[in-house]
Amino acid sequence: MKRIWAWGALTFGLLYFFLPLIGMTNFSLKMRRGEYSFDAYARVLADPKFQETFGFSVMMALFTILFGIFLIVPTAYWVRLKMPGLRPYIEFVTLLPLVIPAIVIVFGYIRLYNTSSWLPLTGTTTGTNLLLMFGYATLALPYMYRAVDTGLRTIDVTTLTEAAQSLGAGWITILSRIILPNVLVAVLSGAFLTFAIVIGEFTMAALLNRPAFGPYMQLLGANRAYEPAALAVIAFGITWACMGLIQLVTRFSKHTRAQR
Amino acid sequence: MAFLDIKNLEKVFGQNRVVKDFNLAIEKGEFISLLGPSGCGKTTVLRMVAGFETSSSGAILIDGKDVVSKRPNQRNIGMVFQAYALFPNLTVAQNVGFGLKVKGIAGSEADNRVAEMLKLIGLPDLGNRYPFQLSGGQQQRVALARALAPKPQVLLLDEPLSALDAKIRVSLREEIRMIQQQLGITTVFVTHDQEEALSISDRIVVMNGGRADQIGTPFDIYNRPSTRFVASFVGTLNLIEAKVIDPAANRISIGDQAITLKEPLGAAKVGDTISLALRPEAGSIVEGANGDTALVGQVMTSNFLGSVIRTRMKVGTAVISFDMFNSPGLTPPSVGETVTLRFTASDLLIIRE
Ligand SMILES: Nc1ncnc2c1ncn2[C@@H]1O[C@H](COP(=O)(O)OP(=O)(O)O)[C@@H](O)[C@H]1O
Numbered sequence: 227m228k229r230i231w232a233w234g235a236l237t238f239g240l241l242y243f244f245l246p247l248i249g250m251t252n253f254s255l256k257m258r259r260g261e262y263s264f265d266a267y268a269r270v271l272a273d274p275k276f277q278e279t280f281g282f283s284v285m286m287a288l289f290t291i292l293f294g295i296f297l298i299v300p301t302a303y304w305v306r307l308k309m310p311g312l313r314p315y316i317e318f319v320t321l322l323p324l325v326i327p328a329i330v331i332v333f334g335y336i337r338l339y340n341t342s343s344w345l346p347l348t349g350t351t352t353g354t355n356l357l358l359m360f361g362y363a364t365l366a367l368p369y370m371y372r373a374v375d376t377g378l379r380t381i382d383v384t385t386l387t388e389a390a391q392s393l394g395a396g397w398i399t400i401l402s403r404i405i406l407p408n409v410l411v412a413v414l415s416g417a418f419l420t421f422a423i424v425i426g427e428f429t430m431a432a433l434l435n436r437p438a439f440g441p442y443m444q445l446l447g448a449n450r451a452y453e454p455a456a457l458a459v460i461a462f463g464i465t466w467a468c469m470g471l472i473q474l475v476t477r478f479s480k481h482t483r484a485q486r
Numbered sequence: 487m488a489f490l491d492i493k494n495l496e497k498v499f500g501q502n503r504v505v506k507d508f509n510l511a512i513e514k515g516e517f518i519s520l521l522g523p524s525g526c527g528k529t530t531v532l533r534m535v536a537g538f539e540t541s542s543s544g545a546i547l548i549d550g551k552d553v554v555s556k557r558p559n560q561r562n563i564g565m566v567f568q569a570y571a572l573f574p575n576l577t578v579a580q581n582v583g584f585g586l587k588v589k590g591i592a593g594s595e596a597d598n599r600v601a602e603m604l605k606l607i608g609l610p611d612l613g614n615r616y617p618f619q620l621s622g623g624q625q626q627r628v629a630l631a632r633a634l635a636p637k638p639q640v641l642l643l644d645e646p647l648s649a650l651d652a653k654i655r656v657s658l659r660e661e662i663r664m665i666q667q668q669l670g671i672t673t674v675f676v677t678h679d680q681e682e683a684l685s686i687s688d689r690i691v692v693m694n695g696g697r698a699d700q701i702g703t704p705f706d707i708y709n710r711p712s713t714r715f716v717a718s719f720v721g722t723l724n725l726i727e728a729k730v731i732d733p734a735a736n737r738i739s740i741g742d743q744a745i746t747l748k749e750p751l752g753a754a755k756v757g758d759t760i761s762l763a764l765r766p767e768a769g770s771i772v773e774g775a776n777g778d779t780a781l782v783g784q785v786m787t788s789n790f791l792g793s794v795i796r797t798r799m800k801v802g803t804a805v806i807s808f809d810m811f812n813s814p815g816l817t818p819p820s821v822g823e824t825v826t827l828r829f830t831a832s833d834l835l836i837i838r839e
């Protein structure tokens with residue numbers, strides 16, 4: 227009897243998840259009247275705007291991930307090592323981006339760093355991109371911090387640090403050769419979430435007027451019928467590819483298997 | 487001059503004085519154990535030597551140089567932890583070679599040193615394994631090799647055997663001692679296990695409440711404990727209350743039986759109560775046993791412990807335990823029996839706090 231309920235729940239969940247996907251995929255293939263075709267996909271992929279914005283967003287995502295790693299791994303490590311009492315507060319701060327709308331952040335940025343301010347970052351393309359990256363990093367903070375902190379929990383940070391110190395290692399060596407490699411798998415799951423956030427983000431990119439993928443999807447969705455569906459399927463494909471990659475990385479990281 | 491010299495070391499955590507006026511001079515190549523119950527400050531002393539904890543006051547000299555102001559990674563000290571603390575992302579060989587790499591030693595020189603270390607710990611073929619593929623005993627050996635590879639001036643071990651099975655604990659402690667003697671490295675070994683400390687140390691520091699109660703060879707510590715604490719912590723010991731009868735003649739009484747001590751009573755007056763210590767193995771009830779002193783008592787319990795039989799007897803209000811070696815021809819004393827315990831007066835120690 228219990229079995230039947232479990233299977234029922236599973237079936238319901240799968241239907242709930244897959245039916246819209248199937249419907250969307252089906253629709254995206256119907257651009258040509260009366261038969262299935264990949265016309266919508268061809269249109270999307272051939273659009274120079276798609277290539278341009280997608281390329282831009284991927285680059286932004288990569289920089290955001292790198293910046294996030296450099297910012298968050300040392301911070302989370304330091305908090306665990308030296309100020310464990312502060313952890314609840316730091317955690318609270320990292321959760322703020324979930325509560326504060328992105329539009330508030332971006333308006334704050336524009337107010338602070340406009341062309342007539344003390345640091346006119348919005349005056350140049352590079353400066354604006356930098357601002358956008360900071361914004362993305364803020365949005366990704368809750369996920370990234372949590373992922374890294376979880377990774378740090380699996381190792382004995384204090385003792386490993388002391389062991390490395392007694393062998394003569396300084397902070398850079400400890401972070402790069404001991405801490406980072408041990409939290410890499412956790413960092414990657416955070417990185418994947420960051421990637422997904424950056425690819426889909428609309429508000430910041432639009433208000434800072436950067437040619438990102440989010441505004442492009444929005445534009446396409448507002449003006450076309452079949453292409454947005456194709457685009458969504460493509461986005462899903464990318465997401466799943468990322469997840470597969472993480473699985474692979476986890477599988478191949480030799481030292482983390484089945485320890486304690 | 488001592489190679490590792492700890493002078494007037496103090497550590498205060500908030501209101502809590504955890505290490506108090508700790509003094510210890512260790513010769514080059516010596517193996518010293520810090521022995522004491524949990525919480526007595528052993529780890530804190532070790533961590534101050536390693537540099538992980540800053541001392542509140544006092545000096546720590548290694549080879550004549552004060553290291554107090556140096557950071558842990560500048561001290562050239564090898565450390566072995568209870569929890570092994572191997573780097574999980576590195577292979578055994580990379581773990582052992584870590585300190586060399588940090589020092590800028592690379593290539594065949596580093597490879598040779600790593601191979602030499604792995605041979606020293608008896609695991610020459612496990613260089614490519616990861617820590618999680620090793621047993622606890624093997625991991626701790628690797629941790630030892632890792633600490634020794636960069637040729638530290640001093641080796642510190644904080645209860646390195648506590649996480650291991652009893653059997654491995656005994657074999658590994660002997661191995662640690664052998665390697666230590668082979669390399670002639672100055673070593674401080676922290677433990678709460680008296681048997682461990684007695685079996686492998688050149689000298690033992692018995693710690694009590696942040697202080698060094700007594701520093702001496704295992705033989706000294708065991709046979710001539712200088713405080714009540716050392717006497718009760720190291721080995722099993724009878725603490726006997728006695729009354730002074732005649733201080734000038736060293737006469738005291740236990741129960742109603744008067745005996746003469748070897749040790750002078752000093753300033754004690756008639757009627758004073760003093761504490762005496764007697765090891766269970768110091769006396770015998772066998773007919774014709776040696777000894778210039780005898781106490782008569784009633785057997786309370788008699789426990790067969792395998793190689794020895796431990797008997798407790800009552801002398802007045804005092805309870806004294808004594809051991810005898812088991813042998814097939816022996817009849818164990820029965821409860822209620824009156825027996826005569828013979829021992830040498832010099833085995834009866836006066837415990838002055
Ligand atoms: N970082 C610390 N902060 C406050 N108290 C500490 C700290 N480290 C140790 N102590 C206290 O110091 C005392 C001695 O600890 P420790 O040196 O670890 O003892 P042992 O190693 O002999 O068991 C204990 O009472 C412990 O609670």
Ligand SMILES: [Mg+2]
Nearest residue numbers: 528529530645
């Ligand atoms: Mg300890």
